[in-house]
Amino acid sequence: MRSFALLSTVAMLAFLPLTVEAQSADKVPPTVDAKTNIYFYQGEQALSEALKRTPNTGRARNIILFIGDGMGINSVTAGRIFAGQQRGLDGASYDLSFDKLPYTGFSKTYSTDKLVTDSANGISAITTGIKTINGAIGVDGTVVGKKCRGSLKARVQSVAELAKLKGLSAGVVTTAGITDATPAGAYGHTPYRNWRADSDLTAEAVENGCIDLARQLVEAPAAIRMDVALGGDLTKFLPDTDPRKGTRVDGRDLTKEWQGQSPSAQFVSSAADLKAVDATKTDHLLGLFADGDLPSPVDTAQHYDVPGLDDMTAKAIDVLAKNPKGYFLLVESASIDKWHHQNNAYRAMTDVDELSKAVQVAMQKTNAADTLIIVTADHSHGLVFSAGSTREEPIMGLARNHGKDELDGNGHGRTTLSYATGPGGPKDGVARPTPTEDEAVSPDYTQSAQTYVDSAQHAGEDVPIYASGPQAHLLTGTVESSYIYQVMAYALGVQP
Incomplete structure (x- = not known):
């Protein structure tokens, strides 16, 4: 006991000279003036802005959901640096548009059957609030992959469809084919994501009443039909007799059927035509700008007439915003994922920048007081x-x-x-x-x-969420991907 007391006393005395010296003003070591340091100054400014932040607890008139397909944290960070460097700036300190959104969180993306999700379950969880199996869209996890039997009873309404039922408008924009998994998350219901045209259906699917996603988009009852759909996949909407390389075997031209739904419904297939659309005179707009996925902006020298994601987003907002009740819009930057699959980081990071541009357009064309903007991903990728x-x-x-x-x-x-x-x-x-x-x-x-x-292959780590507007403060912490639906439905007041 005496030994312990002696050691304690010695230890205290060992620190005493330092304590006394630190109390002497003329012995304090000089320090840099913190306020002249850029990082300190930026920190002060960020704190000042954060202290002014007040959660918006009102209802959202509009929701714009941005999906960076395959955009994990490394994609955001590398995409930010790449975007800054492409502008001749310091990439590390550069900000993407959605970096500036005030609320952030993380989403757990697994499916009901796999540790790592695909885009089908990834978007379905976000738009319906119910996780399902990989490969399925708009149905619950009771379905069997690639089997139609029983899947019609497993159908789950999307937040886009619920918004329509409440009288709002709804639309989807993508750089992929419009029948690809993520855009189909707004309107589609299928146990197999690749049933995109009728020629893709199996005999079992036809026998049990399943229809392809292109038909689902065009044939949906008016009460839940999308008002705007912009992306690729022209061939999925045309008959195989069409010289434009259609793949449909039912002989139907779904682009004409879309135009037939109202006198002010339009179909366009080029950037020039999209630009010429008068939103004030258009209530339903279908734009299909490529046979399949849209080309990368890196390659637009060979594809002069393909609109950018920001252009499609702007036109979609112009058409949808005419509805005084509001709208729901899903916007996907699909090529982040498409090029990651090819290990082509240059084009993948280019599409992160394209997403940032589209978010910036949305921020400029909407009011943060009544529009909930969410930027997230359906899954990550193994970018190192x-x-x-x-x-x-x-x-x-x-x-x-x-x-x-x-x-x-x-x-x-x-x-x-x-x-x-x-x-x-x-x-x-x-x-x-x-x-x-x-x-x-x-x-x-x-x-x-x-x-x-x-x-x-996709990667399974949590993906980021960025948000602003009504109820955005609810998208913080680590949440299930299906929780994002709950926040959107609550913000719009469309819970079933």
Whole structure:
């Protein structure tokens, strides 16, 4: 006991001279004036803005749900840096438009049958509040994949359909085909996401009453039919006798059927035609700008007449906003996912920037007091963002320290961005050669992957949520993906 007391006294005395010295004003070590430091100043400004923040607990007149398909945290961070660098700015400190939204959280994206979701369950959980199996849309988890039998009874209404039933307008915009999984989350109900045209249906599906997603979009009862649908997939709407390469075997031209629903319904197939649409004279707008998915903006030199995601978003808002009761709009930046599957980070990050532009347009065209804007993802991807590069180096290039290559353990150069899986992996055990800097920064470069597969696999980590407007404060913390639906339905007052 005496030994313990003695040791305690010695320990206290050991600190005493430092304490006495610290109390002497002329002994305090000099410090930098914090207020001259940019990070300190920015922190002060951010705190000042946060202290002014008051949750908007009112009802939303409008909801715009943005989905960055496959946009995990690494995609946001790398996309932010890439976007800044493309503008000649410091990428690390650059802000995407949705970085500035006041409320953030995380979403758990698993499905009822898989640890890692696909886009079908990913969007279905968000738009219906009910998770389902991978590959299914707008139905509950009792369905059997690729089997129609019993699936009609498993149908679950989407928030877009509920908004329509309440008298609001609704629409969907995507850079994918309009019958792809994510856009179909607004209007579709199917146990198999690839039943996109009637030629895709199995005999069992036809026998048990399932219909393709293109028909579901056009044939939906007027009370729940989408007012705007902009994206790709023209071939899914045309008969196989059409010279525009239609794939329908039922002989129907669904674009004409869309136009036939009202005197002011329009169909357009080019950026020029979309720009010419008079929103004040259009109540139903279908735009199909490619046979399948829309091309990347990187490639628009070969596709002059394809609208950007921001252009489609702007036109959709103009058409939908005429409804005094409000609207629901789903906007998907699909090519983040499409190019991640190919290990092409340049085009994937370009589409993160495209999403940011579309969100900026929405923010400019709406009032934060009555419009709930949500930006999130259906799932992540295995993009890896590794250390090594100093801040002036291009994120698409090799890892370099002020121009000097940062080598791996084998003495080879390496890229800052890589993938866990994908076509960039070692095929037949043969590793890919190290690229040059010029090769690595090329838009066509395919980043290396740890494991070879034909198409990179999704990743299962939580994805971010960004929000502003009425009830946005409810989208904080870590939540189930299906919870996002609950917030939207509550904000619009459309709970079934």
